[in-house]
Amino acid sequence: MIADTEAHIDEVIEKYSKYVNPGLTKLLQFGGFGDVEMEALGCEVTLASGTTCLDFLGGYGVFALGHRNPRVVEAVHRQLDRMPLSTRAFFHEPQAILSEMLAKCTPGNLTYSFYSNSGAEAVEAALKFARAATGRTEFISTEGAYHGKSLGALSVTGRQKYRLPFEPLIPGVSFVPYNSADAINEQIGANTAAVIIETVQGEGGIIPALPGYISDIRDICSKNGSLLIVDEVQTGLGRTGLMWGVDHDGVVPDIMTMAKALGGGVMPIGATITTPEVWEGVFRENPYIHTSTFGGNPMACAAAIAALQIIQEDNLSQAAFLMGSRLISGLKNVQALVGESIKEVRGQGLMIGVEFSIQDVAELTINGMARRGVIAGYTLNNPRVIRFEPPLIVSEEQIDAAVNIFSESALEAVEMLEGIESI
Ligand SMILES: Cc1ncc(COP(=O)(O)O)c(C=O)c1O
CATH class of the missing domain: 3.40.640.10 (Type I PLP-dependent aspartate aminotransferase-like (Major domain))
Structure with a gap:
């Protein structure tokens, strides 16, 4: 990242910390979201650092049609x-x-x-x-x-x-x-x-x-x-x-x-x-x-x-049903791989949750996904659950890419925590 860009990101984050909400600023940075969003189209969001992310949080359901339809x-x-x-x-x-x-x-x-x-x-x-x-x-x-x-x-x-x-x-x-x-x-x-x-x-x-x-x-x-x-x-x-x-x-x-x-x-x-x-x-x-x-x-x-x-x-309800089935089955495959750290994969259409046994693993997984370019988040009243609510226009390729990144991030999170516990 060039120095100017880094300075710009720091400046925006500092203003959040000083004038918006210091606690929230720390939380977002800890979650792996220490960047500034610049523009978005469809399922993709481009950040000031130049990174492009897949939006699987979808504004908690706001971006059914993706960004800037x-x-x-x-x-x-x-x-x-x-x-x-x-x-x-x-x-x-x-x-x-x-x-x-x-x-x-x-x-x-x-x-x-x-x-x-x-x-x-x-x-x-x-x-x-x-x-x-x-x-x-x-x-x-x-x-x-x-x-x-x-x-x-x-x-x-x-x-x-x-x-x-x-x-x-x-x-x-x-x-x-x-x-x-x-x-x-x-x-x-x-x-x-x-x-x-x-x-x-x-x-x-x-x-x-x-x-x-x-x-x-x-x-x-x-x-x-x-x-x-x-x-x-x-x-x-x-x-x-x-x-x-x-x-x-x-x-x-x-x-x-x-x-x-x-x-x-x-x-x-x-x-x-x-x-x-x-x-x-x-x-x-x-x-x-x-x-x-x-x-x-x-x-x-x-x-x-x-x-x-x-x-x-465009029959987007049907798209949600079809893409939701693909996403759920991908996530269930990851559950089989990760083991008991993932308690359950559940949902309806493209409103899907993965419940972890331990909140720290969920948080580290979200962080890992953010670092790898997929936006996800937890549910407000149950932070052990990572939610997947991508736009209803999401493609099969984007779903498969997000599932792979979720898999890598969840495995990494479990390993990291096992490492900490054994110290
Ligand atoms: C079911 C439901 N009702 C109400 C709300 C509140 O909506 P808002 O945040 O736009 O006030 C939400 C927000 O997540 C919601 O999920």
Whole structure:
């Protein structure tokens, strides 16, 4: 690396350390990410050092279409040149078109969309809507669940470590084990506004719902007059091999949240879509009861329209299924090679997790992969799990290359740790 480049990287990292977040700066450097990203296209990211990386983290699901998909970029450019943000006094066409598309591509009678700018905001809206529509106040969530870090979303996020410093959060939230419909049945009561659930627990360690689990929850909610909120912020838009995670069980939620991939990897946008009954209960008396200044702005909607078109026209759900099968079987071969340090390889579509027995081995493996040019990361609520969420446009060759690098890195990590233990 030439001296100027090295100085530039150091300068950027020093500013992060001084003015952004010193702890995070150390963590990223320790993880092997001590470089500066410069540009990206498809599945590849180019760093200031000149290295090109394969992005198998995929922005935790943001980059379903890869980086800088040309059709999304063009749609956003077109809108940028006309009217990027809305007056919020008049109607605008991108929001009208996007809302019709979402109503048509989501299950059942999910109809009305509220727009925000992130996953947490989409969840905030869902929780508020559930309370207003039912007149009830309590929620049931699951242990290990991740729904975001704003106060409401954090209240239903199932990891004590993130909640504790901010308590008291919203009252009346109980957590039950994931994949047990019986536990929800026992917990649900006359004041339960909603059950909130992911169809694959993402940050909880990539844990797919067992077949029938989501439809059992649907039945339990319907019997008890509670709403079903399905959080598809990470699973939605093809990631799991079908358009929506709920499609694996043929379930229609009362409220569904989405974000991440919705902006086509170019713009931030979140959406909360509800049935007409729920919408009536929330907005009937005051259409301004819940709002967001930037939510559903024309540029974000233009990106989302293009993203939805591409996902449907290019059948990217099917691509996720096929490439996911290849990736899972490659990772299982590595598991056989590495032995008991890898506990399990699991996932659905291109949302795949590898659970290690020891957190240090997972961390060293991520570091080794970064050094060899593959971006991976662990799941927030379970750091023993390395997640693989590459763009849905990933090629067979890129999958095979990433599996080889994972194999080398995991073997190296196990060896290094054995070396340390024997000292
Ligand atoms: C299922 C789920 N819900 C909500 C969120 C929060 O999204 P954001 O980080 O955009 O606020 C996430 C983020 O990882 C998520 O995976």
